Amino acid sequence: MTIESRRSVAGAAVLRGEITTALRSALLEELAANGYGRLSIEAVARRAGVAKTAVYRRWNAKIDMVLEVVTEFAGRKLSLPDTGSLRSDVHLVLQILAASLEHPLASQIIPDLLVETGRDPKIAEALRRAQQAIQDEVGVPLIKRAIERGELPADTDPDLAIDLVVGPLYWRLTVARRPLSPDDLEKLTDVTTAALSGGQPRPPDRTN
Structure with a gap:
């Protein structure tokens, strides 16, 4: 296995699907409960039961997270x-x-x-x-x-x-x-x- 393929496998392990799913659900629940203006990455992570670093591994900012998840949902x-x-x-x-x-x-x-x-x-x-x-x-x-x-x-x-x-x-x-x-x-x-x-x-x- 090459260094590149080992990195790919490691990266896939970090971005586990069940965590991404939990974060997407948590985002929608936070939006419904508090609205976009009061939405925070910390609150989404807390509701999903993960560290906020899990959010930043997937999205750079609140707006990126909201746009991706809401667009997919809609x-x-x-x-x-x-x-x-x-x-x-x-x-x-x-x-x-x-x-x-x-x-x-x-x-x-x-x-x-x-x-x-x-x-x-x-x-x-x-x-x-x-x-x-x-x-x-x-x-x-x-x-x-x-x-x-x-x-x-x-x-x-x-x-x-x-x-x-x-x-x-x-x-x-x-x-x-x-x-x-x-x-x-x-x-x-x-x-x-x-x-x-x-x-x-x-x-x-x-x-x-």
């Missing part, structure tokens, strides 16, 4: 199957988004980081890239499928369309911070689908 792959119709696709997207925004950690972290985007362009750009990646991966195929089915006009702008899908729900849960009931989600699905297709929302089901 940019997780999302699988959206073709449900067969625009309405059911929209409903599935809204269900997934609502579950994500109502998550105990996300519901605290996202509003705090949105405030920080006005102060730190690096955070603003990281969140913008993560949002765009999700939009490209999920929103664009959703709109293209609807166009292929004849449910939407061929010149529908995918970016504007998906803004219309997620915008009201994002406002409701992240800005207004009002809870969402299953009935609210159904109504929002109907109104959003109607707005996209240029039709009228279906009347509420009063058979129950």
Whole structure:
């Protein structure tokens, strides 16, 4: 074994995966509990049960740690199957988004980081890239499928369309911070689908 390969093995042993995972979890918990402004490397290390040198082996500063972990958390792959119709696709997207925004950690972290985007362009750009990646991966195929089915006009702008899908729900849960009931989600699905297709929302089901 060469000196270089021995160093590589040693380095891999130092940056153990379980410690990195613990630090990532601790960072998200600290962000949710105290916000970015009060976040400290010492607090993250303490919550993870490691020395703060373990943090510095992985990240040079608080901002580097936050950008990497939050970008990875926000940019997780999302699988959206073709449900067969625009309405059911929209409903599935809204269900997934609502579950994500109502998550105990996300519901605290996202509003705090949105405030920080006005102060730190690096955070603003990281969140913008993560949002765009999700939009490209999920929103664009959703709109293209609807166009292929004849449910939407061929010149529908995918970016504007998906803004219309997620915008009201994002406002409701992240800005207004009002809870969402299953009935609210159904109504929002109907109104959003109607707005996209240029039709009228279906009347509420009063058979129950």
